[in-house]
Amino acid sequence: MSTEAEEGGTVGGIDISDSVLIAGNAVALFLLPWVLIDVFGMVGEVIDIAVGGYSGLPSLIIIYGIVVIGYNLLLGYTGMLSFGHAAFFGTGAYVAGVVSGTTGSPLVMILAGTVVATLIAWPIGWISIRRTGVYFAVITLTFGQMLYFWALGPGAWLTNGDDGFSSVQTGQLLGTFELGAPVVGGIEFLSVYTWEYLMIATLAIVALWTANRILNSPYGLIFEALGQNQQRVSFVGLDVSRYKLMAFIISAVFAGAGGALFIIHESYIHPNTAYYWIQSGDFVIMTVLGGAGSLVGPVFGAFIFEYVANVISGVSLPVIGSIGSLWRIVLGGVFVVIIWAFPKGIYPGMRDAVIWIVDRVRNRGGEQG
Amino acid sequence: MSLLQTTDLVKQFGGLTAVDGVSLSIERGTVQAIIGPNGAGKTTFINCVSGLLDPTSGSVQFNGDDITGQDPHEIVQQGISKSFQTASIFPRMSVAENVQIAAFGAEHGSFRFNFLKRRESYDAVQETTERMLRSVDLWDDRNIQAQNLPYGDKRRLEIAIALASEPELLFMDEPTAGMSPEETRQTVDLIENLQEELGLTIVLVEHDMEVIFRVSDKIAVLHRGSIIANAAPEEIRGDEQVQEAYLGGAEI
Numbered sequence: 066m067s068t069e070a071e072e073g074g075t076v077g078g079i080d081i082s083d084s085v086l087i088a089g090n091a092v093a094l095f096l097l098p099w100v101l102i103d104v105f106g107m108v109g110e111v112i113d114i115a116v117g118g119y120s121g122l123p124s125l126i127i128i129y130g131i132v133v134i135g136y137n138l139l140l141g142y143t144g145m146l147s148f149g150h151a152a153f154f155g156t157g158a159y160v161a162g163v164v165s166g167t168t169g170s171p172l173v174m175i176l177a178g179t180v181v182a183t184l185i186a187w188p189i190g191w192i193s194i195r196r197t198g199v200y201f202a203v204i205t206l207t208f209g210q211m212l213y214f215w216a217l218g219p220g221a222w223l224t225n226g227d228d229g230f231s232s233v234q235t236g237q238l239l240g241t242f243e244l245g246a247p248v249v250g251g252i253e254f255l256s257v258y259t260w261e262y263l264m265i266a267t268l269a270i271v272a273l274w275t276a277n278r279i280l281n282s283p284y285g286l287i288f289e290a291l292g293q294n295q296q297r298v299s300f301v302g303l304d305v306s307r308y309k310l311m312a313f314i315i316s317a318v319f320a321g322a323g324g325a326l327f328i329i330h331e332s333y334i335h336p337n338t339a340y341y342w343i344q345s346g347d348f349v350i351m352t353v354l355g356g357a358g359s360l361v362g363p364v365f366g367a368f369i370f371e372y373v374a375n376v377i378s379g380v381s382l383p384v385i386g387s388i389g390s391l392w393r394i395v396l397g398g399v400f401v402v403i404i405w406a407f408p409k410g411i412y413p414g415m416r417d418a419v420i421w422i423v424d425r426v427r428n429r430g431g432e433q434g
Numbered sequence: 435m436s437l438l439q440t441t442d443l444v445k446q447f448g449g450l451t452a453v454d455g456v457s458l459s460i461e462r463g464t465v466q467a468i469i470g471p472n473g474a475g476k477t478t479f480i481n482c483v484s485g486l487l488d489p490t491s492g493s494v495q496f497n498g499d500d501i502t503g504q505d506p507h508e509i510v511q512q513g514i515s516k517s518f519q520t521a522s523i524f525p526r527m528s529v530a531e532n533v534q535i536a537a538f539g540a541e542h543g544s545f546r547f548n549f550l551k552r553r554e555s556y557d558a559v560q561e562t563t564e565r566m567l568r569s570v571d572l573w574d575d576r577n578i579q580a581q582n583l584p585y586g587d588k589r590r591l592e593i594a595i596a597l598a599s600e601p602e603l604l605f606m607d608e609p610t611a612g613m614s615p616e617e618t619r620q621t622v623d624l625i626e627n628l629q630e631e632l633g634l635t636i637v638l639v640e641h642d643m644e645v646i647f648r649v650s651d652k653i654a655v656l657h658r659g660s661i662i663a664n665a666a667p668e669e670i671r672g673d674e675q676v677q678e679a680y681l682g683g684a685e686i
Binding site: 278279285286290293296297299300301302304305 | 484505506507510511515516518522523524525526527531534535536538539540547548549550551552553554556559595596598599
């Protein structure tokens with residue numbers, strides 16, 4: 066929801082060529098575990114506070130990253146605030162988990178989870194988009210909560226209810242590669258680069274590439290237009306409901322894939338992480354924090370969110386003691402500071418700052434010369 | 435056969451009858467003006483035809499097809515486009531993108547979009563966009579964010595959006611409202627050019643009598659939801675009933 070008036074030279078429809086986008090993100094995804102675990106770990110040793118990441122964290126960040134890349138297509142462009150995307154995340158996870166009992170192929174699990182999540186997004190979207198603004202938000206919230214209570218009660222035969230679903234039997238990738246094993250064995254430094262990480266990172270690149278192409282297709286233009294002047298969209302001959310539904314379903318595809326990856330990664334899911342409204346809210350926070358309306362911004366949001374949730378929560382400070390479950394207070398503080406400093410989110414904020422600095426340096430150079 | 439034909443069109447809001455049995459037929463290639471005092475039902479009439487409101491009773495025929503009660507996007511696809519009273523644009527998109535959307539809308543019926551195909555590669559859309567922006571003199575401003583245009587340019591961008599839908603009939607709701615005399619003159623020239631070059635049928639709602647009498651082929655006078663006269667400009671000027679109801683000698 067970057068409703069700021071002025072934008073710098075690079076406006077919403079970022080034009081990055083595919084190969085640059087893919088190469089840049091591949092490098093970023095390769096560096097992520099190293100920075101998070103080794104660099105932060107070293108910092109932690111110096112300041113004597115455990116701020117380093119652990120080996121599963123990069124995967125978790127990217128999984129949520131995939132979800133919010135899709136969610137951002139809805140919130141950041143069409144401006145529709147869904148408070149029920151846990152419905153698709155959770156469905157992707159449960160379906161992948163249930164399917165693993167029959168075939169453990171990770172790719173089949175992901176495909177099944179994504180397909181079913183997409184299928185339920187159709188009717189939920191069809192009903193929800195009939196209303197706008199806060200009514201839309203509440204309707205989506207209601208659908209999410211319906212699934213939550215279904216998973217706890219009547220659906221317990223499938224979801225194992227409040228005990229959580231733990232009978233996940235993920236097999237080998239393509240029947241050959243053990244997900245937990247490093248891609249290159251025997252080298253300590255590369256031990257965090259497991260087949261699982263490779264698979265998730267590859268899907269993240271596919272997700273980014275797809276989102277970028279959608280944004281640069283006619284749909285991207287129409288989604289953005291829907292966020293700015295819906296009446297005008299219908300008065301140029303475009304069926305508003307159809308495109309809103311499409312944006313909703315596309316975002317659910319990403320959420321479903323993310324849910325399936327989540328259960329592969331965690332081997333466990335509970336209705337609270339799958340369907341509860343707080344999960345839906347977390348997607349909103351990640352997206353806004355990172356920068357709604359920018360392609361990669363929300364991934365930064367996922368990074369900060371998961372870092373605070375998983376690392377800062379484990380930090381023990383001299384006077385305060387262990388942060389533990391108070392991590393949401395810390396997150397709230399981080400959120401306020403970031404949104405105060407960068408109203409458009411951290412990524413667009415940093416981008417504008419870099420542009421500003423570069424301009425200053427150039428102008429200064431020009432004056433001297 | 436006339437291009438647009440309304441028959442006994444009625445629109446009621448609760449107890450208020452805003453449009454009261456309007457039967458109007460508009461010939462292809464003409465400029466039809468609709469005038470009347472504030473609250474006469476001009477905008478309501480347009481909204482009933484363009485699909486924003488559903489008429490209470492009566493029918494609207496376009497090109498011989500009944501389009502009564504269709505959704506706005508369906509009516510636009512049939513060939514009726516509208517420029518709004520307030521510049522209805524996409525403020526945070528570039529001028530070119532504003533027009534592109536309408537051009538995509540016009541193509542909507544002929545093919546399905548590909549999710550992964552870059553919009554730069556739709557040649558017909560790019561071509562339409564350029565032609566429309568040139569016709570309203572905004573081509574040089576195509577990369578400016580629409581909200582940063584001066585008011586008169588926003589209105590012309592609005593007209594370009596309406597034209598990019600490739601309409602046969604164009605509704606213009608007070609196209610010169612709030613414009614400077616210079617901008618008004620440019621807009622009138624534009625309307626005349628459009629009609630000559632594109633053979634467009636235009637329905638114009640306007641308060642500026644100078645504009646009306648200059649461009650219209652026919653003027654319909656709406657008073658309390660009914661048409662009290664519909665004739666060539668010189669006849670309207672002499673019509674006593676019209677003088678009484680609306681002109682009152684003051685505005686001419």
